[in-house]
Amino acid sequence: DQQVKQNSPSLSVQEGRISILNCDYTNSMFDYFLWYKKYPAEGPTFLISISSIKDKNEDGRFTVFLNKSAKHLSLHIVPSQPGDSAVYFCAARRPFKTSYDKVIFGPGTSLSVIP
Amino acid sequence: DAGITQSPRHKVTETGTPVTLRCHQTENHRYMYWYRQDPGHGLRLIHYSYGVKDTDKGEVSDGYSVSRSKTEDFLLTLESATSSQTSVYFCATRLAARGVEQFFGPGTRLTVL
Numbered sequence: 452d453q454q455v456k457q458n459s460p461s462l463s464v465q466e467g468r469i470s471i472l473n474c475d476y477t478n479s480m481f482d483y484f485l486w487y488k489k490y491p492a493e494g495p496t497f498l499i500s501i502s503s504i505k506d507k508n509e510d511g512r513f514t515v516f517l518n519k520s521a522k523h524l525s526l527h528i529v530p531s532q533p534g535d536s537a538v539y540f541c542a543a544r545r546p547f548k549t550s551y552d553k554v555i556f557g558p559g560t561s562l563s564v565i566p
Numbered sequence: 567d568a569g570i571t572q573s574p575r576h577k578v579t580e581t582g583t584p585v586t587l588r589c590h591q592t593e594n595h596r597y598m599y600w601y602r603q604d605p606g607h608g609l610r611l612i613h614y615s616y617g618v619k620d621t622d623k624g625e626v627s628d629g630y631s632v633s634r635s636k637t638e639d640f641l642l643t644l645e646s647a648t649s650s651q652t653s654v655y656f657c658a659t660r661l662a663a664r665g666v667e668q669f670f671g672p673g674t675r676l677t678v679l
Binding site for chain 1 (some may be wrong): 569601606607608609610656658661666667668669670671672673
């Protein structure tokens, strides 16, 4: 049972245009949502996060939107650059124990930005 | 960058042999995690540690054990490797009480024949 879903395995976008990556979740207990970016043969790197009490967070070319009623979030990259080509993982955090907060990752979306 | 290294980076082994993967961090982060990445599944948590000698199971812990005798080192052991454990393994750390993001190592690609 996937609690964090990324229904598009891949996405192609022209350089300079907007990239929109989508993520859906099922658990209303998640309190933070995160996006990670992963290049081949490297570990994931943190990109941006959003608290469940907010609906938007922006960092340079990257903006994450959260729609709690729809249990949906999206990552917008504007403008897209060839260096953005990578796999993007959506992740959601749920406080679980005092010693551990549970983070669930989606399966990832592979973004290709075409020059 | 939390200064995380993993060793080995690549390993090929045979079914039934024990395997130990090492994660080393230089940032004194309290929390450490082991994940595996498989196509269609994203990253799945195997085990985690919330301090020296304090470890607990994640969602896919069967067939794996861990140890953490020092803050900087977190070992993942496959007691008797199986082909289903062929995967890419990532170690991650998190600085307690600040932020939610985890910092990942470069990964170990393990193939069990």
